[in-house]
Amino acid sequence: MTLTSKTLRKAIVDRALAGQPTSPLCPHARECGGCAFQDRAYADQVAAKAAVLRELYASSGIRVDGFVVVPSPNPFAYRTRMDYVATKGRFGLRARGKFNYIIELTTCHLIPPAAFAAAQAVWRRAGELGLPDYDIRAHTGFLRYVVVRRNLNDELLIAAVTAAGGDEATMAALAETALAQPGVTGFHWLVNDTLTDLSFGEPRRHWGAAELAMRIGEMVCFVGPNTFFQNNVYLADRLIGDAVEAAAVEPTMRVADLYGGVGAIGLHLARRAASVDCVEAVADSVTLAQRNAIANGVANLNPICADTLEYLRAQPAGSLPVIVADPPRTGLGPQVCQELLRIGPQRIVYVSCNPLTQVADLQILTVSYRVIGLRGYDMFPHTPHVEAIAVLERAA
Ligand SMILES: C[S@@+](CC[C@H](N)C(=O)[O-])C[C@H]1O[C@@H](n2cnc3c(N)ncnc32)[C@H](O)[C@@H]1O
Incomplete structure (x- = not known):
């Protein structure tokens, strides 16, 4: 099965649409691009x-015995972050297609109503x-996105992403309104003055x-408006717990967490x-990783601001028994x-948000590794969208 991003998406959408019809919770469900089915x-x-993933893996020669997709404990109000567009007097999400x-x-049921x-x-x-509002065609106007992040306590961090311009007094008045909303603990003003449509x-x-403090497993991670965090408040614990368990690290090991x-x-x-x-390219995330290590009393995490490839090139063969990526x-x-093949860790745990690139990478890695x-x-x-963890063991 040769798939592109577009055909993989279509294969999943078509297969899902063949499922049992049910009444959607959201009145916008059939037109809004935020949800497909x-x-x-x-x-x-x-x-x-x-x-679809079983077929993809099998057709790429990757063993799929017992492959399952773990469901989200709650399929609604699960997001930790939503990015709403402001344009031409409308506030919402892109229409489907x-x-x-x-x-x-x-309303939007991907995040709690508040x-x-x-x-x-x-x-x-x-x-x-x-x-x-910003006009995404004409590139005029000011307010591009309102981003909301939430944690399991329903505390909220809000960011207004704007074009250049604006004055502090007016934005302070906007911040006052934001901070008056139930649960809002902080408000950021971010400027994206490029033509690129980014909510950062x-x-x-x-x-x-x-x-915003996000509890995850045994830890609390502080996140900012521009930093990545797993975007399902109910399933993130399981994903990260499984990745950590699969890594099977031992107290004597020096290991790497790539794209940390x-x-x-x-x-x-x-x-x-x-x-x-903990290797990460975005400086703000590295600063927060340092802060999170201190906040959790963890002294042996080394946050490193680097491109993964450059970091790996500096590691001698055999120096890392376990790598999580x-x-x-x-x-x-x-x-x-x-x-990775040159360094040769005993075990690689590969967490992926794109099965297509994961499969392409696994095909290279399986020269020396078995997918276990x-x-x-x-x-x-x-x-x-669907995520997957592959656990690889070096072949003897
Ligand atoms: C999918 S996120 C994973 C973050 C983290 N593992 C977690 O669970 O929260 C990918 C991360 O890789 C970082 N990144 C992207 N390209 C990178 C590169 N070439 N080298 C290092 N980090 C990179 C991004 O900034 C982002 O934080």
Whole structure:
């Protein structure tokens, strides 16, 4: 089965849509691009993802015995982060299949109602303050996104992502409204003055708390508006717990957590290993990984600000018995795979948010490794996204 991102997505959507019809919770479910098949039974959505991934792995020669996709304990209100677009007097998400058309949302069931309401209140107040929405076609206007992050206690961190311009007094008034919403602990003003449609930006100022405390497994991780964190508040513990268990590190080992973010996996590994190099390219995340190590009393996590490939090139063969890697959607790529083969850890735990790049990487790595475990995780119910952990053992 040769699949591209588009055809993999289509295969999952088609298979999910063949499932049992059900009444969607959200009135926007059939038009909003945030969900692709909310009107199908959740069990059938998970079964569709498992079936497509089984076929993908099997057709790539990767053993799939007992492959399952772990469902999200709650398929609604699961996100830790939502990025709502503000454009042309509308506040919401892109219409299904239409990049330039934003569905005006009155509610969103991917995040708790209070989190959506807080984000929407910020957008409304911006209008009252005369801050115009950004026009994504004409590249005019000011307010591009309102981003809301939440933790399991339903504390909220809100960010307004704007074009350049704006004045501090008006943004302070917007912050006041944000901080008055139930649960909101902090408000950030981020500037994205590029033509690229990104809901991240240069931090300009914040009011209230700068970060949000996310409990994950045995640890608390502070995250900021620009830093990555696993985007399913109910399933993240399981995903990270399984990755850490599969790593099977021992107290004498020096191990690496590649693409380490703010340290969610690395901190857990550090409790079990002699030391952990937590390698991350984004400086803000590395700073937070340092802070998270201190906050959790972990002295043997070494947050390293580096590109993974450069870091690996500096490691002697045989120097890392276990490596955990959690790359972005682009995957590891051939060069990082070659470095892993050269270093030759006994075990590699590969956490992936893109089965296609994971499969391509596994095909390189299986020159010297056997896949001894493979499991999917439905981190994004109602969407065609699916994550998977592959556990690789060096062949004798
Ligand atoms: C999927 S996230 C995983 C984060 C972390 N493992 C976690 O569970 O929270 C991928 C991370 O890799 C980082 N990243 C992307 N490209 C990188 C590279 N070439 N080298 C190091 N880190 C990179 C991103 O900034 C992001 O924090």
